[in-house]
Amino acid sequence: MSEHAASPINEYDIVILGAGPVGSTLALLLAGTRHRVLLLEQRGLDAGRQDPRALALSEGARQLLAPENAWPTATGLGDGRCTPIETIHISQNSGFGRTLIDRKDYRVPALGYVVRYGALMGCLHDALRQAMVRHPEQLICQDHTRAEVAERNAGADSFFRTLQLGDRTIRTRLIVHAEGTPPDNSTGVIARGYGQRALIFEAGLAEGHQQRAWERFTPEGPLALLPVDGVNGKRVSVVYTVPEAEAEALLELDDQAILERIQAAIGPHARFTDVGPRASFPLKLRLRQPAQDNRELWIGNAAQTLHPVSGQGFNLGLRDAALLAQHLRHALDPGSAHTLSPYVRGRQLDRYGAAAFTDGIVRAFSTPFPLLNTVRGIGLSTLDIISPLRHFVARRMIWGARAWP
Secondary structure, eight states, X not given: OOOOTTOXXXXXXXXXXXXXXXXXXXXXXXXXXXXXXXXXXSSOGGGGXXXXXXXXXXXXXXXXXXXXXXXXXXXXXXXXXXXXXOEEEEEETTSOOEEEEEGGGGTOSOSEEEEEHHHHHHHHHHHHHHHHHXXXXXXXXXXXXXXXXXOOOXXXXXXXXEEXXXXXXXXXXXXXXXXXXXXXXXXXXXXXXXXXXXXXXXXXXXXXXXXEEEEEEOSSOEEEEEEOSOTTOOEEEEEEEEEHHHHHHHHTSOHHHHHHHHHHHHGGGOOEEEEOOOEEEEEEEEEEXXXXXXXXXXXXXXXXXXXXXXXXXXXXXXXXXXHHHHHHHTOSXXXXXXXXXXXXXXXHHHHXXXXXHHHXXXXXXSOOOHHHHHHHHHHHHHHHHOHHHHHHHHHHHHHGGGXXX
């Protein structure tokens, strides 16, 4: 997808860097507004269609994307593009207590969904192409393009920022960074390591998953099982958090050895039959503060990266895009502090709430003291018995900050 041929003007209202899920969602939500939007992507836009990764997206994400025809609805039984999560089972290894969250308690079709990254990107980019046809002068997408943001000079025009696209120079009132991650040890970036890596792979189950997700806390870290092969399927995506020092050795284990390892971790709640190829990545909390500077704004993973426990990261980024689109839609100057500051303040509760929520869970359940197993077991049992507490956790996962009073 290259830039529209009838758009030689090198001036835009908004330039979005990164056409992943967050950047594409923002561009789609801004289509047809008063602003001239340029979406830039370093890779080809169709490259993501073949990405088989599994994403845990909330019901809130579906409610955001479905009206834009950008949600990968399953076409039948066994369709693994989008698998609903109807219940979530939370427990701990080597300890008592458990909590069961059921979508029936919240009058929603599902608590969340496990969506293939490629299926999501295909739907988003198909919707973008349709929006470009409807609004050819207001929405322009350009792939295979690397952008360099020029530093602002003291005497520069305060109403624009400049970017260099190869030998082409463009100006814009707002630059939105929707790709990359906050750099460690940079001014304004809060970074906290966990000393953990996440092992990612798929596994088969002896019995159907019945659209259930499992979150199992072990002394090494959380173990998550997410249903990935549609309704009545028998395959799950496994996110196994382990100490960083053990990750490489675990990657080298044969299938039978890793199968025994995760079977011991999950206990009697599921029985595995096989495992697929493994990969891993380091886990760290990174939070850019502030996420705004001089007609530049950071959203999604460019603003914050979280521990994958409870699947908050992508959902938080989509909420960033949705709320930003609301603030920009009717703004006279999309890059002014008058426009951006209320958005940044309004996102603080959700951003810090999600960071504290995931960070607190990991630290509470990763401390290997036997006495704490009892305390954690009491906490899980209390969460299961006292419905307002359980409902808060469920709403936090579905709608983010809207769970807060």
